[in-house]
Amino acid sequence: MKRRMSGGMGERKGVTVGLIIALTAMLPALAYLQYRWIGQVSEAERQRMLDGLRSAGVRFSQDFNNEIGGIFRAVAGGRAGAENDADAIAERIHDWRENSPDRNLVRDFYLSRGGPAGIEEILRFSKDTGYFEPEQSPEHMERVREGIQNRIRTGFRAGMPPDASWSTIVVPRGQPVFRRPGDGPPEAPPEGAGQGRMGQRMGQRMGQRMGMMRPPGPFSFQLSGWVIVEFDEDYVTRQMLPRLVRRHYRGDYQVDIVSRVVDGKVIYRSDPQSPPIDEPDATTGLFRGLGPGGPPPMAFRGGLEGEPKGPGPGRGGGRPEEGGRWEVRVKHRAGSLDAAVAAIRHRNMAISGAILLLMAGSIAMLTITTRRAQKLARLQMEFVAGVSHELRTPLTVICSAADNLADGVVGGEEQVQRYGSVIRDEGRRLSDMVEQILRFAGIQSGRVRYDVQAVEVEDVVKRAINVCGPALQQSGCRLEQDIDPSLPMVMADPTALTHCLSNLIGNALKYGSEGGWVGVDARLAEEAGGRRQVEIRVRDRGRGIEGDDLQHIFEPFYRGGRAISDQIQGAGMGLSLVKRIVEAHSGSIGVESAPGQGACFRLRIPAATDEQIPWDKEFS
16 A cells, blocks of 8 residues: 555656756747747837828828828819809808818908009908909018019929928919810910010919810910918928827827928927927828819918928828928837837837746746645654554553453552552653644644733743653653743733743653753843743753754654654654744744754743732732
């Protein structure tokens, strides 16, 4: 049976050890896979965030340009030069103001007409009446007139959106005139028509914008006037742009809108406290196209002076981030998109590392717990074997003595007394062992309740010495006690404290009998945590305790090497019980020993306060 049981325990131990080794070997592989997976996840997260920024930029550009395009469609439609042209434009402007959420985007609408340049008369749109009404041109209209005249002389491009210093855009009103095959010589263009290459170029572009196929004959452009739109720059930068930024970009991003025409010109910044964005994570162009329905307007900055030449950005196709007079720059608040992704990666690495460390700690704890469980199982087996032997020995002695008495083998009064003493001593020994086992089981279950009260130290010491009387006589040791009569009472359960002291005295008699002396003394110890304590010492002059055993003697079922080799009776529960009882009384126990110099156990119990001492004991 023992061999079979031992084999089963060995097999279970081998399986546990193999499992621990396998788990430990898996950790590096798991760490490597985690590192690769986190890298792939980080790259996918970076691409996702970048795609999200691009999509947000497209939506931002569409919303902005559609609103500007709505203004263009309101002022550029209809047949230029018709008698009711002004009323038709006014009606469309009124409809735009009624339907647009950004009706405050435009400060004023103007309509110019008459003269070769179409700027002889200027009308202003009245928000009250809903019509264009004659008005004395304000001072800034003079700069607009000068700019238009300069453009007509030097040539201009229709459909140029505003730039950084924008405040006014102008839309030419007119129609292309061309000769068909077979027509005679071209007539002189009417008054106000564009002339020469400029007229041909404008006629061609306007015809293409209106979906007309290019005819074989030359083009000219008959100019009838201009629609002038003054934007409210304050509304754009303080209300419209912040609303669009909040709608399309989360708070994790900083957004700057700068001019591509005037270097360094900042239109809008979502966070004025942060430094300007020099290396954006994503960009988007604005004013690159103003929606369907006709050509985008021509823009003038700074009073129509300094307009750049050439094709200019914002015309034609291309991706949203390409072209446009304004550029939306977006940057993650972490410093860059790569920095944000790196922070996410580091966070994931930290979490994964913590999980791996937790797994490693769990494996270590599993290993430690397994070893402790094996050790505890071994100690329990030794305890069972020791207790069985300890119980069997007195029972055998008692049964043998009882049989001799019953069978009449023992004769004479002296032999009967001797046999009776043996039965009494073995019975006490058996009773003490059973009591100790029951105490240990009770403490382990947590069901032990102590009757803590104020007790005299001297009384407890005397009771413990009386309990150890038979052992003291058998050992032949001399016991000395030195109890300070002025000691205060201690708060303890008298029975439990007596058991602790009797256990310590019994161990001193058992293991230190070679010294022939055991000492018990009590004195007032230094205050600990503001409360006085009484220290009780039990000393002997025996062979002492080995250093390897000294740190384990308070563990349950532990027996030192000397106790095993000398076959000293015991189950290894006494000192463990003492430690638990003392700690339950808010006390402490320690030991000082060295081989060949005996041992000294120090037991400290809190002293009773004046309020805790009953009046009958205080004056007894």
